[in-house]
Amino acid sequence: MSGGSKGGATVKARAEIALNDEFLRKAVRFTTERLRNGKKKASDEQGNWEQWRERGRAIRLHTIAHLDYYLNLFVDNARANGVHIHFAATAAEAVEISLDIARRCGARSVVKSKSMVSEELHLNQALEGIGVEAIESDLGEYIIQLAGEMPSHIVIPAIHKNRYQIAELLSREAGYELPPDTTALAGFVRKKLREKFLEADIGMTGCNFAIAETGSMVLFENEGNARMVSTIPRTQITLMGMERIIPSWSDLEVMATLLPRSATGQKLTMYMSGITGPRRSADADGPDEMHMIIVDNGRSLQLGDPEFQELLNCIRCGACLNACPVYRHIGGHSYGSTYSGPIGAVLTPSLNANVAEWDDIANASTLCGACYEACPVKIPLHDMLVYLRRRKVEDGHGSKLEGLGMGGFAAIMGSSRRLGGMLRLGKTGQRLLLRDGFIKSRLGPLKGWNAYRVTPALPKQSFRDRWPTLEQELRAGLQEMDASVSERLERRLQERTRKDSHGTDSADNSQLNRVRDKQWEGGGGHE
Amino acid sequence: MNESHEEWLARLEKRSHDRQKAFIGGIANRLGHGPMTEAPLNPHRGAPDFWTALEWNTEEKVKRFTDNFLSVGGHVERLASFSDASAFIVDKAKEMDVKIVLRQDEPALNELELEKALPEAEIAVWNSDRDKAWKTEAAGADFGIVQADHAVAYTGSAVVLSSSGKGRSVSLLPTVLFILIPVGRLVTRLGEVLETFDQAGKENLPAGIHFISGPSRSSDIENDLTIGVHGPGIVYALLIG
Numbered sequence: 001m002s003g004g005s006k007g008g009a010t011v012k013a014r015a016e017i018a019l020n021d022e023f024l025r026k027a028v029r030f031t032t033e034r035l036r037n038g039k040k041k042a043s044d045e046q047g048n049w050e051q052w053r054e055r056g057r058a059i060r061l062h063t064i065a066h067l068d069y070y071l072n073l074f075v076d077n078a079r080a081n082g083v084h085i086h087f088a089a090t091a092a093e094a095v096e097i098s099l100d101i102a103r104r105c106g107a108r109s110v111v112k113s114k115s116m117v118s119e120e121l122h123l124n125q126a127l128e129g130i131g132v133e134a135i136e137s138d139l140g141e142y143i144i145q146l147a148g149e150m151p152s153h154i155v156i157p158a159i160h161k162n163r164y165q166i167a168e169l170l171s172r173e174a175g176y177e178l179p180p181d182t183t184a185l186a187g188f189v190r191k192k193l194r195e196k197f198l199e200a201d202i203g204m205t206g207c208n209f210a211i212a213e214t215g216s217m218v219l220f221e222n223e224g225n226a227r228m229v230s231t232i233p234r235t236q237i238t239l240m241g242m243e244r245i246i247p248s249w250s251d252l253e254v255m256a257t258l259l260p261r262s263a264t265g266q267k268l269t270m271y272m273s274g275i276t277g278p279r280r281s282a283d284a285d286g287p288d289e290m291h292m293i294i295v296d297n298g299r300s301l302q303l304g305d306p307e308f309q310e311l312l313n314c315i316r317c318g319a320c321l322n323a324c325p326v327y328r329h330i331g332g333h334s335y336g337s338t339y340s341g342p343i344g345a346v347l348t349p350s351l352n353a354n355v356a357e358w359d360d361i362a363n364a365s366t367l368c369g370a371c372y373e374a375c376p377v378k379i380p381l382h383d384m385l386v387y388l389r390r391r392k393v394e395d396g397h398g399s400k401l402e403g404l405g406m407g408g409f410a411a412i413m414g415s416s417r418r419l420g421g422m423l424r425l426g427k428t429g430q431r432l433l434l435r436d437g438f439i440k441s442r443l444g445p446l447k448g449w450n451a452y453r454v455t456p457a458l459p460k461q462s463f464r465d466r467w468p469t470l471e472q473e474l475r476a477g478l479q480e481m482d483a484s485v486s487e488r489l490e491r492r493l494q495e496r497t498r499k500d501s502h503g504t505d506s507a508d509n510s511q512l513n514r515v516r517d518k519q520w521e522g523g524g525g526h527e
Numbered sequence: 528m529n530e531s532h533e534e535w536l537a538r539l540e541k542r543s544h545d546r547q548k549a550f551i552g553g554i555a556n557r558l559g560h561g562p563m564t565e566a567p568l569n570p571h572r573g574a575p576d577f578w579t580a581l582e583w584n585t586e587e588k589v590k591r592f593t594d595n596f597l598s599v600g601g602h603v604e605r606l607a608s609f610s611d612a613s614a615f616i617v618d619k620a621k622e623m624d625v626k627i628v629l630r631q632d633e634p635a636l637n638e639l640e641l642e643k644a645l646p647e648a649e650i651a652v653w654n655s656d657r658d659k660a661w662k663t664e665a666a667g668a669d670f671g672i673v674q675a676d677h678a679v680a681y682t683g684s685a686v687v688l689s690s691s692g693k694g695r696s697v698s699l700l701p702t703v704l705f706i707l708i709p710v711g712r713l714v715t716r717l718g719e720v721l722e723t724f725d726q727a728g729k730e731n732l733p734a735g736i737h738f739i740s741g742p743s744r745s746s747d748i749e750n751d752l753t754i755g756v757h758g759p760g761i762v763y764a765l766l767i768g
């Protein structure tokens with residue numbers, strides 16, 4: 001059992017394990033393909049997708065630029081609704097508060113619905129540590145919890161397991177043999193978890209959005225387990241990242257338009273629930289007591305950081321994972337952390353304030369920009385990956401080889417004239433990448449940080465067998481990719497220094513720019 | 528430790544207030560501004576204008592709702608009146624040999640007169656007896672019957688709001704769910720319903736607001752669609768009028 005640990009191995013080593021697993025590779029590719037096509041269909045059908053993205057981005061930018069105001073508003077309103085609010089600066093504090101509540105309730109079991117924050121905190125282990133059973137109730141999460149593993153995809157956590165493996169796991173739990181049949185397996189879980197919901201002392205949920213003006217929380221789901229968890233047990237605990245806020249219910253229309261379409265291609269998830277406080281005294285269901293733990297755990301490090309603040313706009317839809325050629329090839333476990341794919345590659349080092357330890361994740365990215373194109377709130381993830389590499393070298397954490405690599409890279413980035421000279425190939429990499437279903441990746445200037453740039457559309461031979469030839473083949477195209485990345489970076493840099501110049505989000509942009517200027521004056525934007 | 532539950536809560540409450548200043552002050556600091564007391568100017572509230580202009584006529588709304596609800600594996604019937612709805616439910620109850628029916632406590636649902644039409648079944652009315660374990664009752668029910676407070680054509684969603692007579696469990700725990708939707712409550716866009724919550728303000732919001740767009744589902748096992756994994760697997764939307 002891997003027990004959820006990241007095991008100390010590098011992404012490269014973990015990728016090799018993942019790459020050897022034929023089923024994982026097929027499953028990830030199939031699933032991400034399905035989700036990606038679903039998203040494309042749903043966003044085309046919705047129409048004006050670019051305008052929706054722009055509005056989504058504007059709402060998130062505005063809220064984060066005034067997060068102190070909106071968070072205060074939310075907290076005051078939620079308290080007035082009867083919610084007990086707690087603040088946790090670190091994961092350890094959030095765990096401590098949760099355990100305090102569990103002890104106080106004399107809890108024997110906690111039923112949970114999917115929560116990325118809870119994963120961040122490794123809360124299940126902590127609860128088990130004080131003798132409280134923690135039960136994941138999302139079908140996929142339940143399965144991987146039985147297997148003692150970590151989720152491999154934000155939206156579909158058990159995508160790496162086939163139904164025979166699942167039947168084996170569930171049969172062990174049932175004490176009798178279950179057939180490898182999806183309906184039978186799900187039927188067993190339904191029955192088993194029904195008992196758990198009704199027995200549990202505490203229900204624990206995450207939070208997709210929190211509505212500042214009314215102090216409500218909103219959950220999106222398809223199975224109904226988040227509703228169970230927030231309706232049946234006497235005590236509810238909600239874990240919320242401090243950036244989950246939106247101002248109003250009206251803004252929720254935009255998020256509800258973007259999130260399900262981007263995540264699964266649905267018009268809306270089967271359930272969308274808005275919960276405002278514990279049960280009213282005359283109600284016969286809903287929790288008697290409701291706690292919300294507002295978690296920082298490294299998020300504020302991104303605030304005021306000109307290069308990374310927009311990470312807080314993320315609505316955790318997973319679209320960037322499905323779009324990412326590397327993720328589709330090696331699958332989620334290779335990232336070895338709670339958040340995988342492009343968002344994980346940037347978020348993990350950022351949350352940990354530790355560029356050195358996590359930078360190898362950023363290496364596993366192609367910088368192709370597909371993640372940005374997919375993102376419903378237009379977070380420039382691929383730019384952030386470049387910043388991350390630069391910071392690693394600046395901080396002196398890079399290996400000699402990588403340092404050299406970055407030197408070459410910085411030189412290319414640093415001079416647009418030299419860049420122009422290198423721009424020989426006509427087509428831009430980006431367009432090439434997104435057309436004809438094939439994702440082709442190109443090598444960067446030096447080997448050190450491009451060792452995992454792979455193409456998922458490889459023919460029968462395995463990635464590792466093909467690697468030496470592949471490297472040769474791809475090396476030729478390197479200038480082209482770097483040019484497209486450079487152009488994008490240049491363009492964004494210009495956008496960022498041109499204050500208040502363009503219409504839609506100028507107020508929030510100028511605020512961000514002021515912050516950026518301040519940071520730059522202070523010489524370096526991160527701690 | 529002789530601290531009572533109330534004392535414990537009060538202690539946590541105090542600590543929370545104490546920490547709020549530092550926690551949120553830290554955010555303001557990093558954002559580079561002082562404490563904000565006034566609401567910031569927000570030019571981008573809600574959906575874009577081109578969208579809020581969209582409005583369908585009744586037949587279009589009924590058609591879109593129906594198409595959406597069917598496409599996710601739900602069932603839809605258009606019926607002329609509540610008594611037709613009653614006949615439909617009674618029919619299904621007999622067909623499926625139903626033992627326990629649980630319904631919300633609402634005048635429109637009283638008028639279905641299911642007690643009379645289904646003498647063999649137990650017809651329970653949510654929260655009609657203060658001492659009963661209603662959540663367990665709901666978990667054992669074959670049919671759950673609710674009336675939608677709103678419905679949205681664009682997403683194919685019914686919206687149910689909780690109150691003392693309207694349990695959250697009734698639309699969640701039974702095996703089969705019937706949602707009665709008077710056609711007059713059907714709007715075009717999600718935003719038309721969401722706006723009403725902004726207008727109501729927090730004092731007037733129920734504890735639970737649930738948008739239901741079809742049967743409970745999961746694709747977590749090999750991407751194979753499974754219906755009814757936790758919530759009702761069979762959901763009927765009965766459009767009335």
Ligand code: SF4
Binds near residue numbers: 374
């Ligand atoms: S970064 Fe964008 S695409 Fe990726 S999970 Fe966040 S919101 Fe979705």
